[in-house]
Amino acid sequence: xxxxxxxxxxxxxxxxxxxxxxxxxxxxxxxxxxxxxxxxxxxxxxxxxxxxxxxxxxxxxxxxxxxxxxxxxxxxxxxxxxxxxxxxxxxxxxxxxxxxxxxxxxxxxxxxxxxxxxxxxxxxxxxxxxxxxxxxxxxxxxxxxxxxxxxxxxxxxxxxxxxxxxxxxxxxxxxxxxxxxxxxxxxxxxxxxxxxxxxxxxxxxxxxxxxxxxxxxxxxxxxxxxxxxxxxxxxxxxxxxxxxxxxxxxxxxxxxxxxxxxxxxxxxxxxxxxxxxxxxxxxxxxxxxxxxxxxxxxxxxxxxxxxxxxxxxxxxxxxxxxxxxxxxxxxxxxxxxxxxxxxxxxxxxxxxxxxxxxxxxxxxxxxxxxxxxxxxxxxxxxxxxxxxxxxxxxxxxxxxxxxxxxxxxxxxxxxxxxxxxxxxxxxxxxxxxxxxxxxxxxxxxxxxxxxxxxxxxxxxxxxxxxxxxxxxxxxxxxxxxxxxxxxxxxxxxxxxxxxxxxxxxxxxxxxxxxxxxxxxxxxxxxxxxxxxxxxxxxxxxxxxxxxxxxxxxxxxxxxxxxxxxxxxxxxxxxxxxxxxxxxxxxxxxxxxxxxxxxxxxxxxxxxxxxxxxxxxxxxxxxx
Amino acid sequence: xxxxxxxxxxxxxxxxxxxxxxxxxxxxxxxxxxxxxxxxxxxxxxxxxxxxxxxxxxxxxxxxxxxxxxxxxxxxxxxxxxxxxxxxxxxxxxxxxxxxxxxxxxxxxxxxxx
Ligand code: HEM
Ligand SMILES: [Cu+2]
Numbered sequence: 064x065x066x067x068x069x070x071x072x073x074x075x076x077x078x079x080x081x082x083x084x085x086x087x088x089x090x091x092x093x094x095x096x097x098x099x100x101x102x103x104x105x106x107x108x109x110x111x112x113x114x115x116x117x118x119x120x121x122x123x124x125x126x127x128x129x130x131x132x133x134x135x136x137x138x139x140x141x142x143x144x145x146x147x148x149x150x151x152x153x154x155x156x157x158x159x160x161x162x163x164x165x166x167x168x169x170x171x172x173x174x175x176x177x178x179x180x181x182x183x184x185x186x187x188x189x190x191x192x193x194x195x196x197x198x199x200x201x202x203x204x205x206x207x208x209x210x211x212x213x214x215x216x217x218x219x220x221x222x223x224x225x226x227x228x229x230x231x232x233x234x235x236x237x238x239x240x241x242x243x244x245x246x247x248x249x250x251x252x253x254x255x256x257x258x259x260x261x262x263x264x265x266x267x268x269x270x271x272x273x274x275x276x277x278x279x280x281x282x283x284x285x286x287x288x289x290x291x292x293x294x295x296x297x298x299x300x301x302x303x304x305x306x307x308x309x310x311x312x313x314x315x316x317x318x319x320x321x322x323x324x325x326x327x328x329x330x331x332x333x334x335x336x337x338x339x340x341x342x343x344x345x346x347x348x349x350x351x352x353x354x355x356x357x358x359x360x361x362x363x364x365x366x367x368x369x370x371x372x373x374x375x376x377x378x379x380x381x382x383x384x385x386x387x388x389x390x391x392x393x394x395x396x397x398x399x400x401x402x403x404x405x406x407x408x409x410x411x412x413x414x415x416x417x418x419x420x421x422x423x424x425x426x427x428x429x430x431x432x433x434x435x436x437x438x439x440x441x442x443x444x445x446x447x448x449x450x451x452x453x454x455x456x457x458x459x460x461x462x463x464x465x466x467x468x469x470x471x472x473x474x475x476x477x478x479x480x481x482x483x484x485x486x487x488x489x490x491x492x493x494x495x496x497x498x499x500x501x502x503x504x505x506x507x508x509x510x511x512x513x514x515x516x517x518x519x520x521x522x523x524x525x526x527x528x529x530x531x532x533x534x535x536x537x538x539x540x541x542x543x544x545x546x547x548x549x550x551x552x553x554x555x556x557x558x559x560x561x562x563x564x565x566x567x568x569x570x571x572x573x574x575x576x577x578x579x580x581x582x583x584x585x586x587x588x589x590x591x592x593x594x595x596x597x598x599x600x601x602x603x604x605x606x607x608x609x610x611x612x613x614x615x616x617x618x619x620x621x622x623x624x625x626x627x628x629x630x631x632x633x634x635x636x637x638x639x640x641x642x643x644x645x646x647x648x649x650x651x652x653x654x655x656x657x658x659x660x661x662x663x664x665x666x667x668x669x670x671x672x673x674x675x676x677x678x679x680x681x682x683x684x685x686x
Numbered sequence: 687x688x689x690x691x692x693x694x695x696x697x698x699x700x701x702x703x704x705x706x707x708x709x710x711x712x713x714x715x716x717x718x719x720x721x722x723x724x725x726x727x728x729x730x731x732x733x734x735x736x737x738x739x740x741x742x743x744x745x746x747x748x749x750x751x752x753x754x755x756x757x758x759x760x761x762x763x764x765x766x767x768x769x770x771x772x773x774x775x776x777x778x779x780x781x782x783x784x785x786x787x788x789x790x791x792x793x794x795x796x797x798x799x800x
Contacts, residue, residue, distance in 0.1 A: 241772055265776075269783055301796040309787050356783045360790070369799030372790075 074616075082616035084168035087574055089175050090154035091471070096179050097146030103186075104138035105538060107131040111512075112495075112531040115524050118516040128512035129196035130214065134185075136199030137218065140318065141225060142182040144456055148321040149174075149232055151463050152260045154471055156236065158567035158574070159254045161245025161583045166238040168614040169663075174232035176624035181225025184631050188217035191639055198510060200311070201281070203292040203303045208285040213638045219282045220631040224624070226271050226278070233267030236260055245566075246605040247585035251345070254565045254589075255338060258345055259324030262352040263317050269356065270313035277306035286637050301366060308359035316355040319451060320348060322459030323390060326412045329462045330394055332563040333409035334401030337589055340393040347386035347393075354383045364435045373432040380430035387423055391416060407481030411462035414489060418454030422447060425500065440510075443503025449496045453534075461488075461541075469560045473573045474552040480544040484537045491533025498523045498530075564589035569602045571685040577611045577673060580682050608679065610672045617668075619659045626656030718761040725750045 074082075083089060111131045114122045123131070157165055165171050188194045195214035197206040206215045240253070240261045253261075281303070283289035290296035292303050331338045338344060360368065360376035394416050403409070425447040429438055438444060469475045502523050507514060514520050559568040569591050570578055581604035587593035594600055630652025636645045700708070729747045732738055738746075760766040765774050794800065 265779075269780060273787070299795050299797075302791065305787075305791055305795070353779075353783075357786065360794075367796060367799065368794050371800045372794055 079616070081621060082172075082618045084164075084172045084614050084616050084620075085576060086153045086157050086165050086168065086171060087471075089171050090150045090152075092175055092179075093146045093150035093153060094471075096175075096182070097143050097150060100138050100182060101143035101147065102538070104135045104143055105535065107135045107138075109531055109535050111135070112528040114512060115514075116528040117525065118514050118518075118521055120513060123512075125512040126193070126196065129198075129510070130194040132510055133195045133198050133201075133214075133218075137185070137195070137222070138182075139452075140199065140314065141222060141229075142178070142185070144318055144452070144460070145229060146178055147460055148263070148318075149178075149229075151256075151325065151460075151467060152236060152321065155467060155567055156239065156257055156260050157243070158470075158570055158578060159257050159565055160240060160243060160248050161566055161579060161585060162239065162243040163578050163582075163611070164614065165235050166243055167235050169617060169620060170231050170235050172617070173620035173623060174228045174235065176620045177228025177231070177627065178225045179228075180624045180628040181221050181223070181228060181631075184224060184628055184635075185217050185221025187632070188214050188221075191217070191635075200304075200307055202307075203281070203284075203300045204294075206281065207292055208288075209293075211285070213635065216282075216285060216635040216638055219278050219285065220634055223275060223278045223282070224627050224631050226275055227627070228624070229267055230271045230275070233264040233271070236264040237268070240264075245579075245582050245585055248566075248590075251342070252585060252588045252590075254324075255327035255341070255344055255348075256321070256324035256565075259320040259327075259348055262348050263320045266313045266317045266320070266352055266355065270310045270317065273306055274310035274314075277303065277310065280306075282634070286634055301363075304363055304366060305359070308362045309356075311362065312359040313355045315448070315451070316351060318456055320352070322415070322456045323348065325459045325463040325466075326394060326415050328565065329408050329412040329466050330397050331589075332466070332561055332565075333404045333406065333412075334398050335404075335562075336397055336401040337564070337592075338393070339396035339399075340389075341588060343389055344393050347389045350386040351383060354379065354386075358383065361430055361432075361435075364432045365439045377430050377432040381427055384423060384427050391420060391423075406465070407476070407478055407485055408462045408465035410482070410485055411458050411465065414485075415455055415458045415462065418450055418458065418492075422450030422454060425450065438503060440508055441503035442499040442507045442509055445509050446496050446499035446503060449499070453492055453496065461485075466561070467567075469555040470567060470570070470572060470574065472549075474548060474554050475560065476548045477544050477552065480540055480547065484540040484544065487533050487540065488537035491530045491535075491537060494530025495527050495534065496530070498526050502527070559591065564592035566590050566602070569594075571682075573685075575681050575685060577613065577678065580611075580678050581608055582606050608675060610675050611678060612670055612672055614670045615668055617663075619663050622659040623656050623663075626652045626654070626659065628652070629655065714761060718757050722754055722757055725754060 080088065080092065083092075108131075110123060111128055114120050114128055153165070153171065157163070185195075192213045195201065195206075195211075195218035197211055197215060197218075201215065201218055204210055206218075240257055244253070280289070280291045284292050284298075290298045292298045292300050294300060327338055327344065358376060358380040360372060361380045364373050364377075398413065405413070425443070429435055429444065429447055465476055465481060502520060503509075505519055507520050507524075514524070555572050558571055560572070561568070566583065566585070569583060583590070583602035584605040586597075586603070590602065594602055630649050633645045633648030633650075633652055636643075636648060698705075729750050732743050732746055759777060763773075764770060765777060
């Protein structure tokens, strides 16, 4: 944990965390909140897998099933995986580029609170007439005011608010990486995790804006009687699908690029080699990021756009496989001939590669427009994206967790428990999802809450559910591991417990509030490794030791977000029978939000300084 | 250090060279502004006069809009200046990415098939 010893200002613990603008603490807030949503969404998955364990089960009703799959998808993508990525980006990126914090610490805190309160708003739906039930894609007309219940309003406003949070964090990361690099840290010396963070943030800026527009249109349709998506009144439902997938396909790359970056950090560290083909890796992610905007129609092959449009998008989709293939080979060549250490982090990272390939192969299969008419809306698609999301992204997250845990919390996770978890998770994952390819091919439709006996689906569904149980057990073991390690594990006192290569390992453990007492001078790609070979193992400073300027904490990000939360609830309550008028809620929310913004603009706050003596004292204590 | 940040300076610390640059910049801004008002009036006239055929007016005002956009971005938002490589590349990639989206939202909404 970023221990109290690393704080120079004394505050109560609660107030400290509510007002923090320190990127390392915001990272931990993101990690906690993301994990909570991850557990919630995972629990739902286990429950609806139980519903599917046998034909014609009546464990949960069809309505509950629909609510669960919708919330599962929405939570996992927007409120679990993205925040967990933001946790690692927040913690690692400033350290990797040699900065004292992100470019806009206040905005960083604002991003977190917007995400968290938006997620909370979405979750409130359980207590007000049921969760959204139109799938994470929320297609109209199913989600229109005529057919969709009040749950959809929670979906629209909850995602709108948490989407703002994601958007401002994305902007913050772009500015940080472009402007805050230490001397010598040129773009082509950026670690790959920073590159993928930069590109993910760019994708967020370009993709979350169409989503915000689409959600706003849906909100107008549902709450203010507009007719953008109502065919009878001159609207068009296909527009929603376009807008959603213009956002949606870049979104899947928003999710996978950071995982690429994590793998590209872990594999070189435990192969004791520099990343093979660094330059081609950078260009591959650039091309992937660009192409991801040119393929959205592959989700709409069956809508009936016409053969020419379908062919163009089929081909553009397949081209993504080329840069992806380059990356796969580069990871393999990084391991080739390296001095491999297979600890938990590395084994998660290494097993990412083959499972991701399987997901990519089914992706190319799905991209063949004529055949997609067979696959579309079956379990084959479910298997495809879970191979990428679980077999790729979640494995990447686990690798990153085990790898950066000692820097974040000051002790390692237990390796034995880690290995047990890995095997349970890996076997469980393949049991659950491999068989779903075949289920899809024999014709099991996705998003349907039960199936009939004697159609050859019983055994396969049974196996799939057993696999889901194994994954659940693996996650429980991870939690046990976290608690066990917190109590039993020896504290890490060295800066660089893995003998790794990048700049974050040049900071002390625990990382002091100001990260680097003196901004380091970067002399090469993999700067820490370079100094170990060509220097004395310590980074050369780029500036004399001096007072360090720090941003002061603020409670305003919380209140700005709280106001939007209240106003969002107000908009939803047009469809609820509350004792209080929606207009009152909207007014209160508006006043809180804009009042806090006004306060922030009026305030003059230049932050504070940590004196040179304190820095020297802390440096001595930590080394 | 931080306390002084609020105080304003008594006289400008800019060199003559810098002042000349600022003046020139101001002149350019005003000229660009006048020109933009001019083409806006032109666009209104083209539509308002009701004399010109639609086949001419529509491409014509779209062209004017394009010129307007370039002036906006490069002169008003300073993309033409030095050290604007990053904003430039973001702006251009935004335009490149948005173009197919707009085209497809106009053409491909499933009524006519391609
Ligand atoms: C080689 C790269 C990829 C190709 C060629 C590809 C292709 C496709 C195609 C054609 C579909 C539509 C299937 C259908 O609905 O009939 C699809 C669905 C999907 N893909 Fe991929 N994909 C690729 C990579 C990814 C990645 C990296 C992710 C996630 C990080 C991903 C996540 C998804 C999701 C979530 C869906 C289903 C969306 C839904 O209908 O709910 N794909 N993919
Ligand atoms: Cu896609």
